[in-house]
Amino acid sequence: QSVLTQPPSVSAAPGQKVTISCSGSTSNIGNNYVSWYQQLPGAAPKVVIYDSDKRPSGIPDRFSGSKSGTSATLGITGLQTGDEADYYCGTWDNSLRAWVFGGGTKLTVL
Amino acid sequence: EVQLVESGGGLVQPGRSLRLSCTSSGFIFGDYAVSWVRQAPGKGLEWVGFIRSKAFDGTTEYVASVKGRFIISRDDSKSIAYLQMNSLKTEDTALYYCTRATLGSGNYYMDVWGRGTTVTVSS
Numbered sequence: 426q427s428v429l430t431q432p433p434s435v436s437a438a439p440g441q442k443v444t445i446s447c448s449g450s451t452s453n454i455g456n457n458y459v460s461w462y463q464q465l466p467g468a469a470p471k472v473v474i475y476d477s478d479k480r481p482s483g484i485p486d487r488f489s490g491s492k493s494g495t496s497a498t499l500g501i502t503g504l505q506t507g508d509e510a511d512y513y514c515g516t517w518d519n520s521l522r523a524w525v526f527g528g529g530t531k532l533t534v535l
Numbered sequence: 536e537v538q539l540v541e542s543g544g545g546l547v548q549p550g551r552s553l554r555l556s557c558t559s560s561g562f563i564f565g566d567y568a569v570s571w572v573r574q575a576p577g578k579g580l581e582w583v584g585f586i587r588s589k590a591f592d593g594t595t596e597y598v599a600s601v602k603g604r605f606i607i608s609r610d611d612s613k614s615i616a617y618l619q620m621n622s623l624k625t626e627d628t629a630l631y632y633c634t635r636a637t638l639g640s641g642n643y644y645m646d647v648w649g650r651g652t653t654v655t656v657s658s
Contacts, residue, residue, distance in 0.1 A: 458639060458642040460642075460644035469632060469648040469650050470632070471648065475637075475639050475644040476642075476644070481646060515580075515645075517643070523598050523599070524570070524598075524643075526580045529579040529580070
């Protein structure tokens with residue numbers, strides 16, 4: 426059972442938009458920045474959003490992040506088949522004094 | 536090229552020890568924290584622990600399930616980080632990733648990942 430809650434799966438058609446939610450508490454998301462990681466099949470994870478809403482260089486602006494209260498959201502527009510992956514949110518938890526990940530969301534581009 | 540390469544994984548019996556290494560290149564290793572993240576077969580990501588840079592006293596943090604058993608250390612002169620795993624349990628079986636942890640606006644995030652090394656704990 427993860428400290429951060431994500432939907433197990435989401436799906437959408439190519440070209441459409443999808444959002445992935447990440448719900449936490451005041452001890453983690455509520456008082457810390459969130460990062461998001463994309464894990465393509467058979468590959469190591471890669472950061473796509475950091476500081477809740479910033480994109481690393483090389484990440485297309487189709488990817489966006491936001492945070493409100495104790496929840497964060499990853500948005501992906503103009504979906505491509507190459508976006509099919511598992512996505513994880515993560516942040517520091519002040520009570521646990523540990524980094525925590527969400528359980529992951531499998532994105533399927535139909 | 537900024538790179539992290541893990542090594543040292545393998546098959547080990549429960550109760551035994553194993554030391555993983557994370558060799559870096561392409562950046563000033565000593566300027567960054569290093570985090571270890573593991574992924575059990577077919578499961579999600581689990582943070583194991585991290586070590587801050589010397590600028591932040593090189594202190595460490597661990598997930599509760601490995602506290603007292605795992606130790607993270609670093610040798611900045613060699614640009615290598617280590618994960619010493621003692622009293623291994625079958626539930627420690629996973630692919631272990633080494634990551635570079637960069638300090639953002641207020642928190643770390645993992646911006647460089649190795650390809651991982653597999654640890655299998657089994658009798």
